[in-house]
Every structure is written in structure tokens, then in C-alpha cells.
Amino acid sequence: MIILDYNKKRHKEIIHASVEALKQGKIVAYPTDTSYGLAADSGNIKAVNKLYAVKEREGKKPVHVVVPSLSYAKKIVVWNKLATKLASKFLPGPLTLVLKLKVKCKGLKKLSADTGFLGIRYPKNQISLDLARVLKRPVTSASANPPAGQGWDDSYSCDDIIRQFKEKKCKPDIIINAGKLPKRKPSTLIKINQDQTIQILRTGPISEQSIKKFIIHNS
Numbered sequence: 280m281i282i283l284d285y286n287k288k289r290h291k292e293i294i295h296a297s298v299e300a301l302k303q304g305k306i307v308a309y310p311t312d313t314s315y316g317l318a319a320d321s322g323n324i325k326a327v328n329k330l331y332a333v334k335e336r337e338g339k340k341p342v343h344v345v346v347p348s349l350s351y352a353k354k355i356v357v358w359n360k361l362a363t364k365l366a367s368k369f370l371p372g373p374l375t376l377v378l379k380l381k382v383k384c385k386g387l388k389k390l391s392a393d394t395g396f397l398g399i400r401y402p403k404n405q406i407s408l409d410l411a412r413v414l415k416r417p418v419t420s421a422s423a424n425p426p427a428g429q430g431w432d433d434s435y436s437c438d439d440i441i442r443q444f445k446e447k448k449c450k451p452d453i454i455i456n457a458g459k460l461p462k463r464k465p466s467t468l469i470k471i472n473q474d475q476t477i478q479i480l481r482t483g484p485i486s487e488q489s490i491k492k493f494i495i496h497n498s
Contacts, residue, residue, distance in 0.1 A: 280450055282437060285310075285406070285457040294406070297455060298413045301326070305452035306333050308423045308440050309410060311345075312402040313373050313463045313484070314433035315423035315440060317451060318345075322416045324385040330419055331389075332449045335426050342390045343375050343398030343466075344417035345407050352399045355382045355417070361475045364497050365490070371403040373463065373484040375420075377470040390419065400466065406455060422465065423451065435460045 283293050297307045297318075304326040307318040319330040321344050331338060346352045349366055356378035365376060380387060380397045391397045400420045402408065411418045423434040424443050434440045437456035444450035467483035469490065477494070479487050 280308075280441065280444070281453045283453060283455050285455050290405070290409070293455060294409045294413050297410060297453060300453050301410070301414055301418065304329060306330055307410070307418075308434070308437075308451040308454040309406055310404055310455065310457040310460055311400075311407045311420065312371070312404045313465055314435050314460060315437075315454075316345075316407070316419075317421045317423050318410055318418040320414060320416070321386045321390060321419060322384065324389060327386045327389050327419070329449070330421060333444075333447075333451060334421050335447075335449075336421075338389065339392050341392040341394060341396075341398060343377075343400050343420045344387070344390060345400045345402060345411045345420045346417050347408070347411040347415060349401060351417070352378075352401070355380065355384075355387060356397055356399060357381050357473070359471065359473070359475060361477070361494070362471050364494070365469070365471075366401070368493055368497075369485055369490075370401045371408070373402065373466040375400050375466045375468045377468065377480065379473065387417075396470065398468065402466075406457060433465065435462055 301320045319326040375398045377396050377398045424431040436459040464483040467485040468481035470478040
């Protein structure tokens with residue numbers, strides 16, 4: 280694993296090098312507004328397959344993506360009024376909106392686990408956003424750890440990533456080391472149905488109560 284020690288003065292250089300690696304199908308560990316994530320080029324099916332190998336994840340389990348912008352999100356998923364309202368309040372931030380996929384892209388279809396729905400992330404973290412913006416398409420947002428069900432935890436530092444992947448055959452190619460992140464829960468996960476109803480699939484930094492309260496007050 281190649282480690283790129285991050286500082287603001289080298290931001291453009293580090294983003295450029297990481298994006299070039301993504302274009303080559305490599306996997307990049309990067310900081311988000313929650314924990315470290317694993318980026319792969321969502322438009323490259325080989326890279327997406329490699330991500331699943333690194334995560335030791337079956338194809339039946341979906342992976343969310345970080346989008347370059349919310350306008351880009353509207354091109355790949357069925358956006359609706361409720362998504363607009365939630366995005367205006369909580370994004371950028373630790374919220375994942377799960378919406379119906381509307382494009383035929385092998386990488387995105389694989390990431391949706393053939394459910395027909397895709398998780399959209401727009402985190403409050405410049406590194407995360409610029410990876411997608413410079414690549415000009417979504418990057419994956421899987422947590423930077425082996426399968427959680429096997430006792431592995433979310434990574435909040437470069438050392439966490441190195442330790443957890445040390446004995447693994449498949450591991451990230453590059454780590455953008457932005458130091459130790461504050462420990463936060465994974466993003467709140469909300470599925471928005473076509474009939475404007477929601478399902479809260481996972482609670483996180485944004486509480487279920489605050490989401491429902493916002494929806495009621497803005498309906």
C-alpha cells in the first residue's frame with residue numbers, strides 16, 4: 280500500500296495522483312466526514328469487481344457512491360421533491376440517499392447489487408468530493424475495512440487501515456493519510472420510494488427524529 284500524507288498545500292497534487300490511480304483501476308482509501316472509505320472508479324467494472332474482492336463482499340450487497348455534485352446525482356438516479364428537500368437540509372453531510380437507478384452502467388448496476396436502487400453520498404469533506412469531481416464521475420464509498428461481520432471495524436486512521444488489511448491478499452493500493460478522524464457513526468441511510476415515502480435503513484449521525492421532524496415541517 281502506498282501512503283500519501285495529506286496536507287492542504289499538496290491537495291491538488293494528491294487528488295491528481297489519486298485520480299490517475301483510480302483511472303488505472305486501483306483502489307484508494309480516503310477520508311470522509313465519517314470514517315475512511317474505499318474509492319474505486321464506478322464507471323470501470325473491473326475496478327468495481329476489485330473493490331468487492333478487497334472488501335471480501337458478495338455481489339448481493341450494495342455499495343454507495345460519492346457523486347461529483349447533486350446535479351450529477353440527478354443524471355443517474357430518479358430524483359424527486361423529497362430528495363431535494365432532504366439534500367437542501369442535510370447535504371453535504373453524513374446522509375446517504377438511496378434512490379432508483381435510471382442509467383444502464385455495468386459498474387453502477389453491480390454497486391446496486393441488482394436491487395435497482397443506488398446509495399448517493401455527498402459528504403462534507405473536500406478530499407472525498409474532489410476525488411469524484413476531478414474523476415468526473417462517482418467513486419465508491421465502501422468503508423475501509425474487511426467484512427464487519429468478521430469482527431473488523433470502521434477505520435478512523437491510516438494505522439487502522441494498515442492493521443486491518445495487513446494479512447489480507449487483496450488490499451487498497453493507496454491510502455490518503457489525512458490523520459486521525461473523529462469517531463462518528465456511518466452515515467444515516469434513507470431509502471426514498473417513488474411514492475415520496477421513506478425507509479430509514481440505518482441510523483447514524485443524523486437522527487431518525489430530526490429527519491422525520493424536518494419532513495413533517497416541510498410537507
